[in-house]
Amino acid sequence: xxxxxxxxxxxxxxxxxxxxxxxxxxxxxxxxxxxxxxxxxxxxxxxxxxxxxxxxxxxxxxxxxxxxxxxxxxxxxxxxxxxxxxxxxxxxxxxxx
Amino acid sequence: xxxxxxxxxxxxxxxxxxxxxxxxxxxxxxxxxxxxxxxxxxxxxxxxxxxxxxxxxxxxxxxxxxxxxxxxxxxxxxxxxxxxxxxxxxxxxxx
Numbered sequence: 001x002x003x004x005x006x007x008x009x010x011x012x013x014x015x016x017x018x019x020x021x022x023x024x025x026x027x028x029x030x031x032x033x034x035x036x037x038x039x040x041x042x043x044x045x046x047x048x049x050x051x052x053x054x055x056x057x058x059x060x061x062x063x064x065x066x067x068x069x070x071x072x073x074x075x076x077x078x079x080x081x082x083x084x085x086x087x088x089x090x091x092x093x094x095x096x097x
Numbered sequence: 098x099x100x101x102x103x104x105x106x107x108x109x110x111x112x113x114x115x116x117x118x119x120x121x122x123x124x125x126x127x128x129x130x131x132x133x134x135x136x137x138x139x140x141x142x143x144x145x146x147x148x149x150x151x152x153x154x155x156x157x158x159x160x161x162x163x164x165x166x167x168x169x170x171x172x173x174x175x176x177x178x179x180x181x182x183x184x185x186x187x188x189x190x191x192x
Contacts, residue, residue, distance in 0.1 A: 006098055013105045013146070017112075020139055024112040027119050027135060033127050036119075040131050044138040051105075051142045058098070058149050067157050068145065071164055075138060078168030082134070085175040090127050093178065 005057035012054025019047030033090050041083040045076055102150035106143040113139035130174045137167025 026039025052072045059065040116139070119132040141160045148156025 009098070010101060013102070016142065017105050017108050020109050020112045020142065023135065024116045027116050027131065033125055033131075036128060037131060040135055044135060047109075048138050048142045051109075051145060055145055055149050060154075064154065064157065067161075071141065071145075071157070071160050074161070074164045074168075075141060078164065078171070079134070079138070082168060082171030082175070086127055086130065086171065089175050089178040090125075093125070093127070 009054045012050050016047045016050030019043045041079050045079050099150040102146045106146035109139050109143050
């Protein structure tokens with residue numbers, strides 16, 4: 001059972017790291033600000049989510065796991081909201097960026 | 098397991114460092130704040146991985162603080178940005 005849980009951690013954390021890699025490549029390579037915003041907010045939040053899911057079996061108690069999930073939820077909510085606001089400031093700022 | 102978690106944290110921190118190149122290249126302020134958001138998300142992931150590897154429970158609170166700071170930074174940026182262009186938002190909405 002412990003081996004299975006460790007395997008789950010390894011698989012999920014590697015997948016999460018891959019999504020961080022994808023987010024960074026998108027942030028550096030995409031042609032304009034809106035596509036870069038898209039790459040950043042989707043890929044990185046998914047990467048963090050996979051890392052959190054991978055770390056859940058390593059936690060000592062249920063409360064600690066719930067705390068991890070709460071952090072992910074906070075990041076998701078703030079990321080979704082702030083990306084909408086950043087896109088709005090881009091639209092109203094014109095073509096300068 | 099601890100070695101693997103530390104290695105994953107190092108990899109994610111490397112990705113965050115690469116993303117910081119966007120601050121140098123710009124071209125707009127929004128691209129730079131996006132890079133700062135990447136530091137927020139990637140920093141949370143790295144801190145959680147390191148905290149689990151070392152068994153330090155307090156690192157979860159550090160991650161929580163980072164999440165709050167990243168959110169506040171983005172909102173402060175947008176508020177300052179929209180304050181620079183007064184009136185335009187109303188005009189854009191009514192079109």
